[in-house]
Amino acid sequence: MRELMEKIQRLKKERDAVILAHYYVDGAVQEAADYVGDSYYLSKKAAESPCKTILFCGVEFMGESAKILSPEKTVIMADAEADCPMAHMVTPLDVEKVRAAYDDLAVVCYINSTAQTKACSDVCVTSSNAERVVKALAQKHIFFIPDGNLGRNLADKISEKHFIFHTGYCCVHQDIMPYHVQEAMQEYPGAKVLVHPECSPQVVALADYAGSTSGILEYARKSDAQEFIVCTETGMFYNLQKENPHKKFYAVKKHQVCDDMKKITLEKVERALRQGTPMELDETLMEQARGALRRMHEIAR
């Protein structure tokens, strides 16, 4: 493993590359990265990095967003097959239909979406900035795509807007049921409940804190509590435990795993740096999708 890490560091220098990793990838891959973070942080780091090449340890929409914001850079995915199923649950036709039904409408797409979806949206959001971005919009009606849970959890905090929800979902978070959390609460009565807002509103209602992956980490770091029930993907445990070695973190069910994020291995990182195929996106599509991403960065800054 040390040899592989050294190879990665050498190749990284040769290629003038920065390695970005999401909190859900394996701990060993996180250790090889220059920056580890939530979706918003990673899209900022990708846009700001002076390096010529971005090696992304995450799912496809993350690499696409990096390429759209920095088309001059070479973006390589550690595993080109790692994709977010939710990103494909909405189509431009769904957007067209709702646009036709409302005048004063903003189409707000979660960053977990394809470049095609971003191209027909007004603004993009991540779980860490969605509230701020949506509150700043002038429009009364908000078509929130594709994550129905994130949309509903957001609507609960923004009563002045009228939301239209989509039916998309993340299978990892959708599968966490209130009874899973309640059973864990009985087993660990003193523990704080940390929930990602891709979970259902019924699960969020049981939370001491609900927020993005980096928000969850920050809460655990600052909290005086010693035990936490964690309702998100288990890649998070690596950093939670690393930053808080004396605190205890519990999952609520056996399988809280994003199979796509877990496709990424150190071996694939090394191979991608050596011979990975750079991501290619249609120029016009990138131009159309850039507006929604830039608007998010402007409002969230």
Ligand code: 13P
């Ligand atoms: P954040 O890291 O932005 O909270 O998103 C979670 C996620 O599901 C990424 O795919």
Ligand code: SF4
């Ligand atoms: Fe997509 Fe869910 Fe995996 Fe995130 S955890 S990449 S939303 S499937």
